[in-house]
Amino acid sequence: MNIIFSFVPVILLLTFLFLLDSFNLVRVKTLVLCLFWGVACATCGFFLNKSIQNLIELDFSFYSRYMAPVIEECLKATFIFYLISKKKIGFIIDGAIYGFAIGAGFSVLENIYYLFQSPPEYNLLTWIIRGVGTAVMHGGCTSFFAILFVGAISRSENRILAFLPGLLLAILFHSGFNHFPFNPVLQTLLILLLLPFAFVLVFSLSNAKLQKWLEIEFNSEVEILNMIRKGDFGSTKAGKYLKSLKEQFTSETIFDMYCYIDLYLELSIKAKRNLMLKENEFPIIVEDDLQLKLTELTQLRKQIGKIGELALAPLIRMNYRNLWKLNQLN
Amino acid sequence: MNVQVSTSADYTVVCVDGRVDTTNASELEKSMLEVIEGGGTKIILDCSGLNYISSSGLRVFLVIQKKLMLLKGQFRLCSLQPGIKEIFDISGFSSIFSLFADTEAAMNG
Numbered sequence: 001m002n003i004i005f006s007f008v009p010v011i012l013l014l015t016f017l018f019l020l021d022s023f024n025l026v027r028v029k030t031l032v033l034c035l036f037w038g039v040a041c042a043t044c045g046f047f048l049n050k051s052i053q054n055l056i057e058l059d060f061s062f063y064s065r066y067m068a069p070v071i072e073e074c075l076k077a078t079f080i081f082y083l084i085s086k087k088k089i090g091f092i093i094d095g096a097i098y099g100f101a102i103g104a105g106f107s108v109l110e111n112i113y114y115l116f117q118s119p120p121e122y123n124l125l126t127w128i129i130r131g132v133g134t135a136v137m138h139g140g141c142t143s144f145f146a147i148l149f150v151g152a153i154s155r156s157e158n159r160i161l162a163f164l165p166g167l168l169l170a171i172l173f174h175s176g177f178n179h180f181p182f183n184p185v186l187q188t189l190l191i192l193l194l195l196p197f198a199f200v201l202v203f204s205l206s207n208a209k210l211q212k213w214l215e216i217e218f219n220s221e222v223e224i225l226n227m228i229r230k231g232d233f234g235s236t237k238a239g240k241y242l243k244s245l246k247e248q249f250t251s252e253t254i255f256d257m258y259c260y261i262d263l264y265l266e267l268s269i270k271a272k273r274n275l276m277l278k279e280n281e282f283p284i285i286v287e288d289d290l291q292l293k294l295t296e297l298t299q300l301r302k303q304i305g306k307i308g309e310l311a312l313a314p315l316i317r318m319n320y321r322n323l324w325k326l327n328q329l330n
Numbered sequence: 331m332n333v334q335v336s337t338s339a340d341y342t343v344v345c346v347d348g349r350v351d352t353t354n355a356s357e358l359e360k361s362m363l364e365v366i367e368g369g370g371t372k373i374i375l376d377c378s379g380l381n382y383i384s385s386s387g388l389r390v391f392l393v394i395q396k397k398l399m400l401l402k403g404q405f406r407l408c409s410l411q412p413g414i415k416e417i418f419d420i421s422g423f424s425s426i427f428s429l430f431a432d433t434e435a436a437m438n439g
Contacts (some may be wrong), residue, residue, distance in 0.1 A: 086425070210359060214385050215352055218384070219384045220386060222421065226413070226416055229416075266420070269420060269421050272421075273423060276385065276392060278387060279389070279392075280389070280392040282396065285425060
């Protein structure tokens with residue numbers, strides 16, 4: 001019974017979140033990696049916490065309230081950093097699920113350790129509190145870190161500090177939980193009732209945003225690409241803007257910019273098509289020349305240079321989400 | 331948008347006129363699902379009057395395609411205007427759906 005309560009609730013909640021991902025943004029392989037990362041963090045955290053505690057000889061309750069949350073949340077957050085740096089997370093939904101999986105992996109190992117230790121004062125209620133409260137808290141903290149981090153980098157260009165609000169909130173929430181401000185049973189109940197509700201709310205908002213993004217961008221991109229292919233691009237606002245750049249750039253660069261816009265739009269439309277196919281559980285289409293086109297886009301981007309890219313920003317902005325979108329084609 | 335449903339031989343022909351976008355894609359989905367619920371598993375979507383389709387419309391097509399595939403049915407699109415056909419070609423959806431020149435070709439195809 002103890003085993004069931006120690007890790008089944010958190011895995012059930014992770015499955016529930018996974019099922020909420022209607023666009024199938026989450027890759028199972030990455031999800032499993034997240035779980036293993038959580039397990040690795042718990043192992044690392046255990047030894048790190050022990051070493052620091054021995055080194056500075058702090059009172060256990062002080063340490064668990066103020067030091068352990070910082071170390072554990074930082075460790076768990078690193079994999080989210082990695083996934084974001086590799087453009088593997090596109091929206092709040094997949095970020096939240098990956099984050100929760102890391103926390104779930106962490107709590108599973110932590111609870112297995114306590115199961116083997118099996119302190120005499122631990123009864124079934126303790127296991128329920130550990131399995132439902134502590135485990136879900138671990139998942140929730142990393143998940144909300146990922147939500148805030150992805151939200152911040154999608155909005156701003158400043159990626160260096162974008163992680164800070166999320167990390168601070170995760171540490172504060174974790175530390176607050178370890179203070180046990182309420183009766184542990186009540187605290188567990190609150191987590192169990194509020195967290196899934198918060199996830200459903202965040203996911204439905206993010207889903208609506210994703211659909212809007214898909215709708216607006218897809219239509220305008222198809223329209224512009226259609227004009228380019230028909231040779232009518234020059235008469236559009238975007239075409240006129242590109243023409244206006246002639247004075248600042250060489251004709252070769254302008255030509256590269258034209259090719260860059262054409263290729264970017266084509267690849268962007270295909271990335272969105274694949275997203276729509278995934279949403280409806282169709283196999284995604286990988287064209288034979290896709291890799292060549294992606295390489296060509298990278299090459300064109302280099303040839304245009306940073307200044308050229310800045311000049312093209314009103315037409316195409318290589319922000320985080322656009323890079324993620326193209327990465328999905330790989 | 332205007333949707334008309336008729337039955338011809340084994341097929342249910344759904345004619346869609348006008349624009350299919352975010353505002354009315356759900357209406358088209360509802361009409362198509364009603365056809366499927368009514369037992370129509372071989373559907374031809376006559377797009378001769380369709381002059382605009384957004385990604386919401388394409389997603390409705392995917393939903394119907396998926397439903398009919400599960401029911402071992404058929405979903406065929408015909409008489410696409412050049413502009414709409416271009417969207418299918420550019421996005422690569424041409425390889426997902428069965429496209430035909432007209433209703434007759436769709437029935438015989």
